[in-house]
Amino acid sequence: xxxxxxxxxxxxxxxxxxxxxxxxxxxxxxxxxxxxxxxxxxxxxxxxxxxxxxxxxxxxxxxxxxxxxxxxxxxxxxxxxxxxxxxxxxxxxxxxxxxxxxxxxxxxxxxxxxxxxxxxxxxxxxxxxxxxxxxxxxxxxxxxxxxxxxxxxxxxxxxxxxxxxxxxxxxxxxxxxxxxxxxxxxxxxxxxxxxxxxxx
Amino acid sequence: xxxxxxxxxxxxxxxxxxxxxxxxxxxxxxxxxxxxxxxxxxxxxxxxxxxxxxxxxxxxxxxxxxxxxxxxxxxxxxxxxxxxxxxxxxxxxxxxxxxxxxxxxxxxxxxxxxxxxxxxxxxxxxxxxxxxxxxxxxxxxxxxxxxxxx
Numbered sequence: 001x002x003x004x005x006x007x008x009x010x011x012x013x014x015x016x017x018x019x020x021x022x023x024x025x026x027x028x029x030x031x032x033x034x035x036x037x038x039x040x041x042x043x044x045x046x047x048x049x050x051x052x053x054x055x056x057x058x059x060x061x062x063x064x065x066x067x068x069x070x071x072x073x074x075x076x077x078x079x080x081x082x083x084x085x086x087x088x089x090x091x092x093x094x095x096x097x098x099x100x101x102x103x104x105x106x107x108x109x110x111x112x113x114x115x116x117x118x119x120x121x122x123x124x125x126x127x128x129x130x131x132x133x134x135x136x137x138x139x140x141x142x143x144x145x146x147x148x149x150x151x152x153x154x155x156x157x158x159x160x161x162x163x164x165x166x167x168x169x170x171x172x173x174x175x176x177x178x179x180x181x182x183x184x185x186x187x188x189x190x191x192x193x194x195x196x197x198x199x200x
Numbered sequence: 201x202x203x204x205x206x207x208x209x210x211x212x213x214x215x216x217x218x219x220x221x222x223x224x225x226x227x228x229x230x231x232x233x234x235x236x237x238x239x240x241x242x243x244x245x246x247x248x249x250x251x252x253x254x255x256x257x258x259x260x261x262x263x264x265x266x267x268x269x270x271x272x273x274x275x276x277x278x279x280x281x282x283x284x285x286x287x288x289x290x291x292x293x294x295x296x297x298x299x300x301x302x303x304x305x306x307x308x309x310x311x312x313x314x315x316x317x318x319x320x321x322x323x324x325x326x327x328x329x330x331x332x333x334x335x336x337x338x339x340x341x342x343x344x345x346x347x348x349x350x
Contacts, residue, residue: 036237037230044226049219062222066229073236077244139215161209193208 022084145195153188
């Protein structure tokens with residue numbers, strides 16, 4: 001019986017909480033330390049991955065992720081949202097602002113680009129060309145093309161293609177209209193594909 | 201997302217990418233975040249919360265905003281009342297009018313003087329005095345012959 005009970009508890013700890021429980025957790029986390037800790041555990045990986053997609057280097061992504069969660073912790077008490085979807089949007093807005101602030105300095109962008117180029121050469125076995133064969137396409141090459149886009153367009157591509165967000169969610173994060181996000185995505189995608197050497 | 205975009209998305213997501221976080225970093229940031237959360241909660245609720253700036257205080261506290269609006273309204277009302285209630289007294293009006301009239305006479309006299317100067321500027325001082333005396337004599341004689349005498 002004890003083993004069965006342990007298995008049930010383990011199952012419950014691994015299965016994702018229901019939407020109602022998540023919403024409840026967000027509301028409680030405003031003024032409850034334990035609830036905030038749980039919320040952190042649920043969102044840390046997602047935000048870290050988002051930062052890593054945008055910033056390529058692990059140490060940089062870790063620094064920015066830490067900044068994001070410190071900001072979230074400081075302002076959680078005044079967060080007005082009621083649902084986990086609103087919390088996710090808010091957290092991504094903070095992350096996007098932090099990432100764009102980091103990328104605003106051109107020497108930082110150059111350093112990231114250089115790092116990606118170096119890793120790309122290593123992973124592609126010494127091959128380096130601007131036109132990449134699809135079979136040789138790897139993340140460092142994709143990142144180099146991504147970094148050539150405007151910050152706003154980088155955000156749109158990453159939120160849409162890696163975080164699987166809808167146009168309206170992205171619009172809320174970037175403070176744009178959904179139609180404008182759609183149009184910007186179309187243009188950015190064309191540029192991105194062209195740079196990668198993928199035909200539309 | 202259309203089929204084309206879906207394919208591109210699959211292609212991007214199938215690329216090898218190590219997005220697993222380091223547990224040490226995760227733990228360290230958790231601690232820092234909880235500490236920041238506690239500090240923010242203490243600042244929000246505790247007795248030693250930092251003083252809000254007047255502008256922020258107005259934005260946050262409805263009572264402060266109401267007080268500010270009331271004070272502003274009282275000030276504006278006071279200024280308006282002061283303007284409306286200040287009416288000059290009767291004797292002040294007469295005095296002001298007298299000043300205006302004497303001003304007008306003074307201006308007329310100055311005009312006459314300027315006119316006299318410009319029309320007689322080719323005369324010598326003695327000739328000018330002579331003309332003034334004749335003029336004065338003429339006015340004096342005219343005044344002596346009053347309408348009642350006629």
